[in-house]
Every structure is written in C-alpha cells, then in structure tokens.
Amino acid sequence: MADQAYTLPIPVADEASQEFFDGAREGKLMLLRCTQCQRYRLPGRELCSDCWSTDTEWAQATGRGKLYTFGIMHQKYHPAFADMTPYNYALVELDEGPRLVTNIVECDDDDLRTDMPVEAVFDAVSDEATLIRFRPSE
Amino acid sequence: MTDDKDLRGATAVSGLGITEQGKVYGHSSSWFAAEAIRLALEDAGLEKSDVDGLLVSQGVAPLPGMGGVDLQSHLGMTNLRLLTGMQVGGATAATMIQYAALSVYHGLANHVVCIFADAPLREGRGGGGSYSGSGGAGYMPPGMSGLYTAFGMFGVNARYALAARRHMGMYGTTNDHFGAIAVGQRAWAAMNPAAQQREPITLSDYHASRWVAEPLHLLDCCLVSNGAVAVIVSSAEAARDLKQPPAYIWGMGQGHPGDLKRAGWDAETQTGAPIAKRRAFEMAGIDVGDIDVCQLYDCYTYTVLVTLEDYGFCEKGEGGPFVADGKLAPGGSLPTNTGGGQLSGFYMWGMTPIAEGIVQARGQGGERQAEKHDVVLVTGNGGILDHHSTLVLSPNRS
Numbered sequence: 058m059a060d061q062a063y064t065l066p067i068p069v070a071d072e073a074s075q076e077f078f079d080g081a082r083e084g085k086l087m088l089l090r091c092t093q094c095q096r097y098r099l100p101g102r103e104l105c106s107d108c109w110s111t112d113t114e115w116a117q118a119t120g121r122g123k124l125y126t127f128g129i130m131h132q133k134y135h136p137a138f139a140d141m142t143p144y145n146y147a148l149v150e151l152d153e154g155p156r157l158v159t160n161i162v163e164c165d166d167d168d169l170r171t172d173m174p175v176e177a178v179f180d181a182v183s184d185e186a187t188l189i190r191f192r193p194s195e
Numbered sequence: 196m197t198d199d200k201d202l203r204g205a206t207a208v209s210g211l212g213i214t215e216q217g218k219v220y221g222h223s224s225s226w227f228a229a230e231a232i233r234l235a236l237e238d239a240g241l242e243k244s245d246v247d248g249l250l251v252s253q254g255v256a257p258l259p260g261m262g263g264v265d266l267q268s269h270l271g272m273t274n275l276r277l278l279t280g281m282q283v284g285g286a287t288a289a290t291m292i293q294y295a296a297l298s299v300y301h302g303l304a305n306h307v308v309c310i311f312a313d314a315p316l317r318e319g320r321g322g323g324g325s326y327s328g329s330g331g332a333g334y335m336p337p338g339m340s341g342l343y344t345a346f347g348m349f350g351v352n353a354r355y356a357l358a359a360r361r362h363m364g365m366y367g368t369t370n371d372h373f374g375a376i377a378v379g380q381r382a383w384a385a386m387n388p389a390a391q392q393r394e395p396i397t398l399s400d401y402h403a404s405r406w407v408a409e410p411l412h413l414l415d416c417c418l419v420s421n422g423a424v425a426v427i428v429s430s431a432e433a434a435r436d437l438k439q440p441p442a443y444i445w446g447m448g449q450g451h452p453g454d455l456k457r458a459g460w461d462a463e464t465q466t467g468a469p470i471a472k473r474r475a476f477e478m479a480g481i482d483v484g485d486i487d488v489c490q491l492y493d494c495y496t497y498t499v500l501v502t503l504e505d506y507g508f509c510e511k512g513e514g515g516p517f518v519a520d521g522k523l524a525p526g527g528s529l530p531t532n533t534g535g536g537q538l539s540g541f542y543m544w545g546m547t548p549i550a551e552g553i554v555q556a557r558g559q560g561g562e563r564q565a566e567k568h569d570v571v572l573v574t575g576n577g578g579i580l581d582h583h584s585t586l587v588l589s590p591n592r593s
C-alpha cells in the first residue's frame with residue numbers, strides 16, 4: 058500500500074493511546090499492564106477492570122495471537138471503503154489476553170478460520186500512522 | 196427481601212398500545228410516543244389522569260428532555276409520582292416493566308406507563324444507515340475508538356457478525372441454522388396483520404438474500420421501524436377490573452455480563468440470560484420445560500439461537516441443530532416470536548417481544564395464537580449480548 062496514497066481513514070492518537078500509536082510506528086505492539094495484578098489491557102481505560110488499580114506501565118506485546126473472530130463486510134457504510142467491499146475485519150486475541158480490532162492480510166478471506174494463529178504486521182499507511190494488521194503464522 | 200410468593204402474580208400488564216409500525220413518515224418520536232400511550236390507555240380503559248408513573252426509553256431518534264422525561268409536560272401528565280428515562284439498550288423495555296411492577300407492588304404508583312418510541316427512518320433514505328455508526332466521510336473518533344473506523348468495522352451488524360462467526364467456529368453452527376429461524380419467524384409474521392414483512396420465505400430465499408456482513412445475510416438482520424409501544428403496569432387487583440384480560444407478571448430478572456474484550460471472556464457466545472433466568476424462574480416457580488411460548492429478543496437470528504441455549508432449552512453449542520427442525524415455527528413444539536419478531540414484525544427494541552408476549556398471554560393472537568399459553572417467556576438483550584432481561588408472563592394470577 059506504500060506506493061499509492063492511502064485513501065482509507067487514518068486513526069489519530071489521543072493522550073491515552075499516544076504510546077500505542079508511537080509504538081506501532083516503531084514496529085512495536087504496546088499494551089498497558091496493571092502493575093498490581095499484571096493483567097494486560099488496551100489503552101483507553103484509566104483503571105484495571107479487575108483490581109481497579111490505576112497503576113500501570115507500558116509493555117511490549119509479542120504481536121502474536123489467534124483470530125478470535127472475523128466478519129466480511131459487504132455493506133458500503135463508509136465512502137472510503139465503498140470500492141473495497143467485500144473486505145474482512147477481525148478481532149485478534151493477543152497472547153497477552155486483550156482482543157484487538159484489525160484486518161487480516163496475506164490470506165484469502167475464504168481461508169480465514171477462527172482460532173488460526175496470527176502475527177502482527179506493521180503497515181505504515183502515512184508518515185505519521187502505522188496500522189497494526191495481522192497475517193497467518195505458524 | 197420480598198417474598199417471591201407475594202410478588203409472583205401481584206402485578207400485571209393492564210394496557211398495551213402499538214402504533215402503526217415501519218415506514219411511517221412525517222412524525223417525531225414524541226408523536227409516536229403520545230399515540231402509543233393514547234392507545235394503551237384506551238386499551239386498558241384508563242384516563243390520562245389515572246397515570247401516576249412514567250418510564251421512558253428512547254431509540255436512535257431522541258425524545259425531548261433528559262432521557263426523554265419531557266414527555267411528561269408534552270403530554271400534560273400532572274399526576275406523576277414516578278418518572279425517569281432509562282437505558283440498557285434492547286434490554287431496557289423489560290427492565291422498565293420490572294421497575295414498574297416493583298413500584299406498583301410497593302405502593303410508589305398505581306398505573307405506570309412504560310414507553311419506547313423511535314423514528315430513525317426518513318423518507319427516501321435507507322434504513323440500515325440509522326445503525327451503521329460510520330459517521331460518514333471525514334469522521335474519525337480519537338484514540339483506540341478510531342481503530343473501528345480505520346479497519347472498516349462499522350455498526351451493530353458488523354459486531355453481531357463477529358459474535359455469530361465465533362459461535363460457528365466453536366460449535367459448527369451454520370447459515371442453515373440461522374435461516375431456519377428467519378424462515379420460521381416470517382411464517383409467523385404472515386399471520387400478523389401488524390407485521391412489516393409478511394411474504395413467506397424459504398431457506399433458499401434466505402441464502403439468496405444479500406450479505407450484509409458475513410456470516411449475516413440481510414434476512415438475519417432485524418427491520419428498522421418508526422413507531423412506539425406503550426405498556427401499562429398495574430396491580431393485579433386493579434388490572435382485573437380493567438378492560439383487558441391481565442397478563443400477570445410471574446417472574447423477572449436481569450443479567451449484565453458486559454464485554455471485557457479479552458481472553459477467557461466469551462462475550463460473543465454467552466449472554467446474561469443464565470443470570471437473569473435464575474432469579475426470574477425462581478420467582479415464577481417454573482423450569483424451562485414449563486414454558487409454552489417464547490418471545491426472544493431477535494435483533495439477529497443468532498441472538499435467538501444463543502438465547503435458547505442460555506435458557507437451557509438445549510445444551511450450549513446445540514442451538515443450531517435445536518432450531519433446524521423448525522420447532523420455533525408455526526406448528527412446531529416451541530412457538531417462538533409468534534408475531535414475526537424484530538426480523539419480520541417490527542423493530543421496537545425490547546418492546547417487540549414484550550408486545551407479542553402480552554398478546555399471547557391474553558390469548559388475543561388470532562390466527563397465530565399459541566394453543567397453550569399459560570407460561571410466556573419474554574427476553575430483552577442490550578449491546579452486543581452485554582445486557583439481558585427476563586419477564587415471565589401468564590394469563591393466570593396463580
């Protein structure tokens with residue numbers, strides 16, 4: 058996708074997710090880890106939903122997980138995606154636990170299976186933004 | 196704690212008002228709300244001045260005021276002793292009836308109107324967009340929420356497709372299974388003059404309907420409707436003296452598992468029904484085998500399937516084979532969504548199953564009336580299977 062101008066919507070970091078987006082640009086999948094109970098979570102929630110602690114640190118995830126579930130979008134809900142349908146969208150369950158919304162690449166949609174192992178692909182869609190997509194892995 | 200034996204059958208639905216549903220244009224949600232409440236009062240034989248409780252739930256087209264409470268002044272209801280707006284998505288309607296019943300039981304109010312109204316449809320514009328959540332070109336919510344937009348995951352259809360796919364992956368559920376639900380409910384709708392979609396369909400029609408978000412076909416998805424439904428809850432004694440046969444409230448419960456978005460949390464294949472059911476069935480003094488008619492929240496065919504599992508009509512994961520023989524359809528052993536449901540009847544969120552539950556409990560279903568209707572199960576579902584509510588209705592006080 059690097060050759061042509063990227064035409065799909067590009068996300069922007071907010072204060073809570075700055076490290077996540079910065080990490081992606083450097084090829085790292087960054088998660089929050091609760092320093093009280095050690096559970097990982099996605100940025101955006103101030104406290105750990107288990108122990109309610111707000112003590113956290115950023116930790117690099119392995120980038121590996123499994124395809125928890127996926128869908129194939131046919132409906133043209135957004136003008137930027139209108140020429141792309143049908144396309145897949147997915148929830149990947151990271152080895153660390155959290156489930157991340159993404160697309161699966163380097164795989165025919167017909168070959169997608171729940172629970173198949175996947176790994177992160179860092180897709181630099183602009184100078185500022187890198188999207189974390191996933192591809193099948195062993 | 197209140198003794199279950201006292202609460203069971205102590206309150207009843209005394210009035211039901213259903214406006215015209217579907218592509219009814221030119222009216223606001225407030226207008227629909229007023230119309231449904233007028234119809235419900237007429238149905239019960241009550242006057243506006245008899246109403247001393249009002250619980251309000253709004254859809255995607257907001258009602259005026261904080262959570263819709265300005266309906267009170269809009270309708271000139273000056274005798275209210277109970278008023279609030281409520282929101283747990285599609286689970287709201289049944290929870291409104293629960294709070295109304297508890298309030299009546301404990302003397303906070305005598306006749307509580309529970310109202311849901313919505314008007315998302317505009318003439319000349321498709322209905323699906325009302326719930327797509329894409330925000331249109333140029334819209335990008337900041338932070339992690341933006342990932343949904345970036346990866347093209349828009350709206351409720353996309354989310355339920357994920358849930359359905361997870362179930363298929365875990366248990367081998369197929370589109371044939373989902374299709375059996377769609378076909379059965381359309382057959383029920385054919386017998387409901389108020390249903391939006393009454394043309395019978397076959398399983399091949401189901402498969403031929405376009406994909407929305409795989410694994411969901413168009414015929415897996417609920418309708419979009421303009422309209423309103425009002426339900427009046429009164430004491431059993433008061434309801435008995437009114438115009439309609441009371442639909443007694445035997446049991447109630449809620450379950451709110453939410454969605455933690457992480458490993459070990461099966462939000463896609465587990466609803467709050469097991470939690471809600473325990474209390475509701477205990478109160479009603481029933482077991483799953485006692486249920487004669489089901490009105491299950493059916494925003495998608497899959498929602499029906501997973502709800503049946505979670506009430507224990509079949510084992511977890513067996514919902515597909517369970518529904519495949521058409522037992523939910525007319526003539527089947529478990530009459531379910533007998534008005535056509537949200538898939539083929541009309542989409543008033545949690546009020547769709549409640550309205551038909553009341554009709555069936557009263558025995559007013561006409562051609563589609565279930566022969567045995569002593570115990571009617573009604574369910575609500577909010578979010579993506581995150582919130583669940585249960586009502587058990589009966590034409591019998593005890």
Ligand SMILES: [Zn+2]
Pocket residue numbers: 091092093094095096105106107108109110
């Ligand atoms: Zn913690």
